[in-house]
Amino acid sequence: MIPFQQDFATALPGLYVDWQADAVPDPQILRFNAPLAADLGLPPDLTAQQLAGLDLPASARPVAQAYAGHQFGGFSPRLGDGRALLLGEVLTPKGLRDIALKGSGATPFSRGADGKAALGPVLREFIVAEAMHALGIPTTRALAAIATGQQVLREAGPQPGAVLVRVASSHLRVGTFQYLAAQGDMEGVRRLADYAIARHYPHRTGDYVGFLTDVAAAQARLVAQWMLVGFVHGVMNTDNMTISGETIDYGPCAFMEAYAPGTVFSSIDRQGRYAYVNQPLILGWNLARLAETLLPLIDADEGRAVERATRILEGVAAQYQDAWLDGMRRKLGLDGKDAGDRDLVEAFLQGIEGADWTLSFRRLSRAMDDPSRLRVLLAQPDRLDDWLPRWKARLAPDAAARMDAANPLYIPRNERVEEALAAAEAGDQAPLDGLLDAVRDPFNERQGLEKYALPASEGFGTYRTFCGT
Known part of the structure; x- marks a missing residue:
């Protein structure tokens, strides 16, 4: 069993609803991330029932988290976990880590959706999260992918269902702050800020200006790292930007292959709001939304609060540019x-x-x-x-070695990802094995993995990604 703690649920009542994962007919472990489990101090013999949230210890308390968010620029005051549950936290040598489910069924936040996940999007998140971790980019990670034995209905027709078990430093988002601020609950915003500081930036206790400064710096570094490897997130809504500075939500994401600044993969990003070239701009926009929620904590005088927050926000572009240029220097040797x-x-x-x-x-x-x-x-x-x-x-004198250490050879190329997902849905996991082997060690060229470094074939066509909901 997993030794859960209940840090979030104990500290922040009002930011969640107690809920349970839906029962499923035949849970089976398709993928188990044994190295991650070892890092977390978890037992290696966890069952599919345990991982899918169906056989939990008394220490677990599944909750659907509440948050708001700007989605493609439009504000929704009540979003929340429509298909996810936080089971609790585990204490690791690196601090608390959330363990959550994705695709575990409808919750009060589902807004009419089924709360399920199809196998393809679950395995996509598993692949891309492992690739991002190997690239040294802060990210949530997949502990397991569980087949449910159910079919879920999507636009393309019935698809095999699955549940992702996700690990994160926390699931606190810009949208979590927006949820309380939209209700005018500034005491709740203060409690949330104090909790986020204690969990992620403990050197900033009681310092809300410092807290905003650190979150801005973490997100600026993160987006710079995305840009350096050609990663397009696809849904940089405020509910998908973490306070910890980790990448979260791998729905319509993809890696750019042919360099085109306006690259968009997401089928729902019809205006190109979250195009590759726009990601640094959206970084600043999202941080401004966080700053708005913190103004009463920054200074009791609104004018002074705005002035102090504005100084921080005005520095974000330079922080991003510095991180990006330093990364480019490494890539160019x-x-x-x-x-x-x-x-x-x-x-x-x-x-x-x-x-x-x-x-x-x-x-x-x-x-x-x-x-x-x-x-x-x-x-x-x-x-x-x-x-x-x-x-x-x-x-530099050792430029070639520096460059090979900074420039990956293997990324989750879109054709290989689709090949692996299609095969896995048909019961063949060999292509997924090969792709994971490549992206988990992206910088070292290895014999037998040549196809994972090749651009898409001419017949692959225009690539589009989907949220999977």
Whole structure:
């Protein structure tokens, strides 16, 4: 059994509803993340019934969390966990970690939906979360994927059902603060802020300005890391932005392959609000919504509170740019810092537009002595001829090794993801095994994994992702 604690439920009454996971006819473990379980100090012999929330110890208290959120710019004062349950927390050497279910059935927050999850989206989250962790990007993670033995009905027809068991530093979101602020419950906002500080930023006890500063810095670093690997989140709603600075909600996400700043994968993002190039802008927008909820805590005088919060928000763009540029220096193997680095980076990005993002950086380390290794990727092979000498003049002595350590070879390429999901739904997990093997060790080239580094085939077509609800 899992030794649960009830930190959130004890500290924050009013931010959840007690609830139970739906019974399912035939729970089966499809994927169990044994290394993660070991890190959490969990027993290795957990059953499907236990993982799916159907056979819980007395220490568990399943709750559906309440939160609000701006979804594609429109505010909803009551969203909440429509298909998720927080079972409780476990104490690990790194602090408390939430264990939650996704796809466990309808809750009072479901708004007419069935609360279920299909196998494909559950396995997508498992794959992408493992890839993000291996890339060193803060992320929620999948402890297990459980087949339910049920069918769920979606637009494409009946699909096999599944439950994801998710681990997070917490599930506190910008939208959690918005939920209480929308009710005018400023004492509740204070309790929530104190709880978030104690859990994630304990050095900021009683310091709400410092708290906002730290959340802003964590999210700026996170979005910079997304941009560096070509990750497109797809639903950067305020209810999907964590206070801890972890990536959460892998619904319509995908990794950009051909570099195009306007890339959008999500089928519901018809205006491109959350396009690749817009992610840093939405970062600042979402943080402004968090700041609005904290103003009465920042200063009793509204004018001074706005002024202090504005100073923090005005610094977010620079924090993001600094983190992004430092990451680009590592990806390009540059030696130290130079005032011309931003221009150097921008010139490279202009040169590779339309080329494969991941392979352009990965092969650049081989272009020091053989520029043809890079030119083969480009629509116009001579686009970087003038750039290459400028770049070489800035290289660190051990540039090639630095670059290979910063530039992955294996990412969850969209064609391989779809191949793995289709096979798993048909009962064949071998493609999923191969893909997970590749993305869990993304920087080291290995024989037998060549197809996981290849761009999509010409017949793959335009790629669209879906939320799965």
